[in-house]
Amino acid sequence: MSDGNIIEKLEQSRSLPSNKQVSPAVRFDGQTVIVTGAGGGLGRSYALMFARLGANVVVNDVSEKGAQAVVDEIIKGKRYLDVWFFSSSGIQDSS
Numbered sequence: 001m002s003d004g005n006i007i008e009k010l011e012q013s014r015s016l017p018s019n020k021q022v023s024p025a026v027r028f029d030g031q032t033v034i035v036t037g038a039g040g041g042l043g044r045s046y047a048l049m050f051a052r053l054g055a056n057v058v059v060n061d062v063s064e065k066g067a068q069a070v071v072d073e074i075i076k077g078k079r080y081l082d083v084w085f086f087s088s089s090g091i092q093d094s095s
Contacts, residue, residue, distance in 0.1 A: 028055035034058060039066020048073065 037043030040062030051057045051074045055080040059074075061067040 018040040028053045030054075030056075032058065037061055038070050039063040044070050048077075051077070055060060 006061055018039065031054075032053040033047075035043050035047040035050065035057060038057075038059040040046040040063070044066075045050065047057050047059055047070050059067050059070050061070075
């Protein structure tokens with residue numbers, strides 16, 4: 001298979017069946033996940049994903065502003081049980 005025409009490959013992929021979903025669904029209820037670099041990029045994506053899947057997420061980043069933005073997004077999406085924000089100024093309960 002060559003990489004010649006990407007548009008053709010994309011069109012072909014639309015006719016393929018979807019991947020089978022895991023059964024039972026993957027959940028992290030009651031689990032705590034620590035995400036370093038959660039203020040942006042992949043860390044942010046992982047933090048939001050684990051929160052959506054039911055985990056208690058510890059958001060950690062060198063940027064307090066970035067970390068707080070992710071905490072706010074998790075709270076806004078109501079994808080949390082309890083949120084704690086750790087910064088150089090101390091620990092805050094954000095819930």
